[in-house]
Amino acid sequence: MIRVLLADDQHLVRSGFRVILETEDDIEVVGEASDGLAAVERAAQLRPDVILMDVEMPGVDGLEATRRITASTGEDGPAVLILTTFDRDDYLFAALRAGASGFLLKTGTPEALIDAVRILSRGEALLDPQLTRRVIATFARPGEVTPQRTADLGELTPRENEVLVLLAGGCTNAEIAEKLFLGEATVKTHVSRVLAKLGLRDRVQAVVFAYENGVVGPSRG
CATH class of the missing domain: 3.40.50.2300 (Response regulator)
Known part of the structure; x- marks a missing residue:
């Protein structure tokens, strides 16, 4: 219930x-x-x-x-x-x-x-996907983002960093799996580890975090 x-x-x-x-x-x-x-x-x-x-x-x-x-x-x-x-x-x-x-x-x-x-x-x-696009558009504007938190991004493996970048682009697990040639179950595990290592609750917070901390931006997003 x-x-x-x-x-x-x-x-x-x-x-x-x-x-x-x-x-x-x-x-x-x-x-x-x-x-x-x-x-x-x-x-x-x-x-x-x-x-x-x-x-x-x-x-x-x-x-x-x-x-x-x-x-x-x-x-x-x-x-x-x-x-x-x-x-x-x-x-x-x-x-x-x-x-x-x-x-x-x-x-x-x-x-x-x-x-x-x-x-x-x-x-x-x-x-909503329309709102997601607005979030990304706003956080991708140079000079408009001030980091709101700090985290040791060095704790992420190269693969986990790739997953975070794709999450920030609004990709679903299926889309991440296709882009990285992985199974969806493996992607789900990577997503869970990224959230846990960065102290994030969910994918939405991952999008915000990635833009606030310069993981992605206008030149990479």
Whole structure:
């Protein structure tokens, strides 16, 4: 059973999400929060698998709440899916840097929301391909990237570095396997090792990390 926490300052929105999700046999809404501080507290109390997080909430907003939750729980914590009505790049980039594993607009379909919850519950990341292109385009602009974290890239093997570069280009496991002449199972193992060595939660964070730390850029991406 996938345990979900809803964080949104609008009661009707939370009720709508609850109705959508609880029609599924494998999803259970275990709690709600009407602001970011309550979301942080409820996340610690309820230990959900996935948190649906609004951005604009009173007091502590959804981005700060996401930072606090991911910082305190690490890789074993809940996956945060940012849901917002605002299609703004600054929200998108801030959400990814805060540790969110997914970003969806509230204008999407109920089916898309259900699929997103299941994807994040499996430890995978979710970002619309159009948004991925925007992330890459922004991080590829010279002079616009300031490293947000440091890591020993020297820990990566040559093959793992190749995998990271392809991840940053938005390649799927199947595409990486084709480009490197490897089996998909082997690629999955390499991806897991890259994430573990760099302390990253998922593929989305790998894209951000690669551009922020100069692994790829305009001349290589």
